[in-house]
Amino acid sequence: MFEALIEGIINLGTPHSLMLLAAGSAVGLLFGAIPGLGGTTAVALLIPLTFGMEPWQAIILMGGVMAATSTGGSVSAILLNTPGIAPNAATTFDGYPLAQQGKAGMAIGAGATASALGGVIGVISLVAVIPIMKAIVLLFTPPEFFMLAIFGLCAIAVSSGDRLLQGLITAIIGLMVGFVGYYDVTSTVRYDFGIPLLEDGIKLVPALIGLFAISEMINLAMKGGSISQETADVKISRISDGVKSVFKNWSTMLVGSGYGTFIGAVPGVGGTVAAFLSYSTQVQRDPAPDVEYGEGNIKGVIAPESANNAKDGGSLIPTLAFGIPGSAETAVFLGVLVLHGIEPGQKLLEDHQDLVFTLVVALTVSAVFATLVVLILAKYMVLLTKISVHMLIPTVTVVALVGAFALNTEIGDVVIAFIFAFIGYFMIRFNYPRVTFTIAIVLGSITELSFHQSMLISDDQLSIFYTRGISVFLFALTILSLAFPTFRRKMKERKLAKEEAGK
């Protein structure tokens, strides 16, 4: 293993390799930042370029891309409320309010730093679990998926704080959106109302583009001015403050990275869930925050950003153990390996350890490289929040719509983005949480599917949910998270009492 690691480092050590890595990283940043494009598209589009390369060179290029996308995505999430890729949606909740307060630099600094550290931790965890990788993947069967989904839904619903009732309502609407389309258990197409586009269900990316990017543009059109409402006091938006805040809140970053690695390793759940769960856990761990979550708490940026970069390492676990992609990105990456005549799965790990470690090293270096680039450029990117909204609105709207189209070259997705822009706008207007809505779209179908599969496996015995260790554990976590609001209120009362006493 050690030799393979050395070989990986040597592979990356040449100027040519470093150039490839830098190029991949740059492409990843750009594609991550533009909504609708994302890492999957970037990897797919670079495939023809790799035809003339050695396999390890292709791996360096792709590793560069994959490690950088979510860092790029965090920038647009913070500056424009536009998640570059789906997992960055969780970053908007506190990142964008920070930008509105003129602290975009700090938010970007924190997001980028958390990304780099999360990415490195994810990769280290990957290397650490290689010997027991298969066991981890096999732990999750349909009943566990069901409990995980229920836990996710509950944890995130209660994290909507004093808008709990409204959070539950939007969660339900999100679940309904998730039910639209083809249902894999019965092969029935539901709630399509005869529209062919809806047969495949409502796709997450165009929905998010509408829900966050375009709805915010409509909102800005109502408000006018510029995104940053503060008249620039440069001192409070220092990028280095953001970097420092990550080290100050190291436990937030560690928990986030843990979530990212762990959820990333479960095939079919993905970075969005990881980032949202990390966010909601942070809200729950911190019952008496200095700044309310959703109003610009820096920890609300660190938690999801460390998670969605750590998931790159995590999602390689099933990929390497079984040749089963842990995410859409790794699915395309597997395709690249096959194109180069390498069969993924257990054999890859046995016959091509050098390639695995080349990837590991490339992911690590690229995560750090992308962060450095963002930190250097952040000063200029922040200016976006200071220009008039009437320059931003038309350009962001158009580019976001092109992005919605580009994902599947499907014009219907542009219409979906438009409809979700309305839904999103009214959610902003009437203060209905979008956190629960988004996560319910993702988890709704997992909940239903894994429930029905569990019933098929157990011949309709509900006991399947409480006779298995992990699902019981997840159930206990769910109960804990539901008890949380009461706890939170108590803490708040105590804090108030203390302050009173202090006076």
Added chain:
Amino acid sequence: MRIPEQRQPTAWYILIILAFVVLFIVTSYKYNLTDRMFPLMVGYFAVPLLLMDLLSLTDTKIGGQISLFFSGKSQKQVDEDADPTPRTLGQELIIFVWMGALVLGIYLIGFLPCTPVFVYCWMKYRGGYSVRQSAYLAIGTIVFVYVLFELILQYELYPGIFLYWYG
């Protein structure tokens, strides 16, 4: 049982969601048991939640209690937390029409002509910029979109409904 004026738009919003939920429940009965089980569960769960939300807007005692139970805040505090931006339905409609026109335009004649026209018109007529500034940004945006998507990424940007099927 009265809903104070400042909360009436929210009430309408809830009623629209409720109508949507009812439509969803009705549609669900078209499907087989396995297919409608979860949707119905979710649908029926939504109705009492929405009604409670509606009640919490009224100036009744129970409304206040619901608000306090779920948010730990009195109705008055909730009102104070609401976004203070003044919004009238008229202003909102105008922006929806702008956005709707853009999407309809893209659907009919494609991205390439719509992009510069939309950017130019918005800058000029909503932002009050000069012809020159508006034109610059319009050209800049279309060049960015064309170079990135069409040239570098080799996407065939949607050319409008007629060219798409018969071009």
Added chain:
Amino acid sequence: MIGKITTSVLAVGAAAMLASSPAMADYPRKKITFLIAYGPGGGFDTITRKLGPYLKKYLGGKVTIVAKNLPGGRGKKAAQFLAKRKANGSHILMFNMPGHAMPNIIGEKAGYDVRKIDWLGRVAQFRYVIVTSASKGKYKNIQEVLKSKSQIKIPITGPGTTGYLASAILWNALGVQPKYITGYKSSSRYALGVIRGDGDLTILAKGSFKKYISSKKKKRAAFKDLKPILEITNGKSEFGVPTTGEMGQKDLSILGGDRIVGTTPGTPKAIKDQLATALYKAVTDPEFVAWGNKVGRPVAPLNAKDATKLVGELFSYYTQYKDLLAASNKKTR
């Protein structure tokens, strides 16, 4: 009289040649779009992208081949898109047979008709093997399965999908009434389902099965993964297990998947021939063949004529099971 006919035949022939020659001179044009009916990363995506450069080579090297994913409607959208292009050979698509034929067979609105597509040739095919988990499987061999009194559980994709249908037809022929655990999104997902013990056994393409074969290293012996128990073939078994042919079920050997490239109906013959010839040469290119063998996806070239015939055969074979297909499309438990 004969002379007159000859003249008129010649005249018609000349006119036809004149009419088609501009098309020939033009072709191949600057760009051919090689559509992919599914998203990036899957088997179809990979093989289409790999094949592109070889196709380019045998089309004279000047044409650009652009691989383009057009996922949607479980493959229907791309086929529909292809069927509605101008018939000038500018778009081609690798069809998934029999999957793409299903809507036509059960009479669902599809926007294309596989019987009318202009077929250019087959690239690859796969045949099935029945696998169980070596460590968790209840049944050691196919005899135990056939004799079993309890219900066999099979993790599989949803009703109406290719894998589900092949299972349904196979077990129906062998007189077993299994219980299907549906809902897995892909064959790699349901293979994982068998490995972790969600069900007893399942059907898997031979090529994709090979990556789950047990590791030789002792350290990982705890996960012996999958092992084959029945192969669907009329020939000799690759894995030394019983075959459906040996069980007297010769008909079943058609079950599997064929990857056949087609273009828009009504494409001029000259263009079609040129494309078909280039495709055949590309698929039989030694480099491409070697790649296919290396990654467990061996090529199975067929020329345009044989591919067209095969589509016809597949169509009539699966039409026999029309009721089963239609029912499985609607049925819930």
